[in-house]
Amino acid sequence: MTMTSEQRASAATESSTTGTTAPEAPPTTPARDPLGRPFAAALGATGLANLGDGIVGVGAPLVALTLTRSATQIALLSAATWLPWLLLGLIAGVAVDRTDRRRTQMIAMLARAAVLGVGMWLVVSGHLSMAWLVAVVLAYGITEVFADIAQTSLVPDIVPRSRLQAANGRVLAVQQVANTFVGGPIAGAVLALGAAWVLGLPAGLALGAAVLLWRGVRGNFRPTQAAPSAGDDVPAVSERAVRRAAHEVRDGLAFLVRHPVLRPLVIAGSLMNMAFTAYFAVFVLWAVGPESRMGLPPSQYPLMLAALAVGAVLGSLVVERIVTALPELRVLVTACVSTAAVLVVPILVPNAWAVAGTLFLAGFCTTIGNVVSASMRQRMVPQGLLGRVSGASRTLGYGLMPVGAVLGGVVADAWGLQAVFWSAVVLSVAAACYPASVLRQRTIDAAELRD
Incomplete structure (x- = not known):
């Protein structure tokens, strides 16, 4: 409460009469907004889903090793995982912006359960083959596209804007712990x-x-669509839904392509992503089995990969402090370049402990970069466009990953695993340096939407 002039004069007179000076109130640190119970429930659902991701992501290649040692066929599993992003990322973004984001995520989880149930029946009945395994992973990837875009778009709806860094950090930490460290x-x-x-x-x-999600996140999370401007070429309500969807896809792509920060x-x-996918699509052949360079048994391979999650958790815990102390662009570029550079270690030192240390650093840096971006x-991005822009960015960002996986398998069969690894390191380091050459922190600050 502000003091009036009479109150200030009275306080001054009182102080001079008593010969004491009124003590100043100690500075207080503003209380941070709580993330809230709906976020806790959504985070729990993310943890369960990613625990399943970890089991499938690590288990499927190990199952494939019992069926084949072909690098190309093994790499097809990674290609099948990421191909749905190329084919459906834009469509999923439109769907997320048209529907309740919570409900979309729930439906994707139920569809995933059905797909995995079919896969389990194939194993039990003795009909599992590489073709069927790739098909199951492909269908699983389709559910991942819708679930992931819906989950990412839901976060700003259930947490305060001031805590987005913290919320995204916790989401990525839970994803990494459940996916790699536990799964x-x-x-x-x-x-x-x-x-x-x-x-x-x-x-x-x-x-x-x-x-x-059904029990813990209540409410309507269908975004409010902004009214189109007079110059927008909006199809009439009577036109086919496919034209409306195409228009919405174009909105998301146009926003992304024209944006000075998001585009680079x-x-x-x-x-x-293409380089990393090529690298890790065939990495299991470098690490597992008596024919491999590292010679790990299948049971030890997941334990080594757990170092990735440990680094990711640490990165998620410190990212908010790092971004508070340093410019976002410097943090992002440093994290990306470091992630790419450490991938030379498994090539030069094919030792389980050295590779585990590499994965720890990669998880730490990757999580920081992902949280910042x-x-x-x-x-x-405006809330009404967030699903479409997320879908467009992931279609472009993940679209080259199946290409990288297939290239990794073909190159490995033709020229060996080391040719894949060195090519991936060179490409990823060059790509990580690109944003530093075209972006400045002031551009990032100017692009942020204001309340």
Whole structure:
């Protein structure tokens, strides 16, 4: 409450009469807005879903090793995982912006459970082959597209704007812990019980995620569409839905392509994703089995990968402080370049401990970069466009990943695994340096939407 002039004079007289000076109130740190219970429930659903992702992501290649040692066929699993982003990312973005984001995520989880149930039946009935395994992973990837875009677009709806860095950090931490730190080792353990467990257990986790969203996140999360401007070429209501969808896809792509900050980030991210996918699509052949360079048994491979999650968790815990102390652009570029550079270690030192240290650093830096870029997008894109822009950015960002996976397998079969690894390192380092050459921090600050 502000003091009047009479009150200030009275206080001054009182102080001079008593010979004491009124003590100044100590500075107080403003209280941070709570993230809230709906976010906690959404985070729990993300954890369950990503635990299933970890089991399938690590378990499927290990199951494939029992069917083939062909690098090309193994790489097809990675291609099948990411191909849906290329084919459906834009459509999923439109769907997320047209529907309740919570409901879309729930439906995707239920569809995932059904897909995995079919895969489990194939194992139990003895009909599993590489072709069927690739098909199951492809269908699983389709559910991932809708679930992931809906989850990302839901975060700004349920947390305060001031806590986006913290919320995204927690989401990525839970994703990494569940996906790699917990899911990977569980995949190695359940594989010993039978391949059916690798698919059946994630099916149950997907059902649990859907129930948690249903019970814990209440309300309508369908975004309000902004009215079109007079110059917009908006189809009439009577025209076919496909034309409306095409118009909405164009909106998301146009916003992304014209944006001075998001465009270079997507270009760099797309190239890095292609390089990383080529690298890790065949990495299991470098690490697992008596014919491999590292010679790890299948049960130890997930444990080594868990170092990635440890680094990711640490990165998620410190990213808010780092971004507070340093410019976002410097943090982002440093994180991306470091992630790319450390991938030379497994080539030069094919030792489990050295590779685990590499994965720790990669997880740490990747999480910091992902949190910063996701928070930028959420602050720079209007809510009514967020789903479409997220879909467009992931279509472009993930679209080259199946290409990278196939190239990795073909190059590995033709010229060896090291040719894939060195090419991936060179391309990813070059791509990581690109944003630093075209962006400035003042451009990022100017692009942020204001309340």
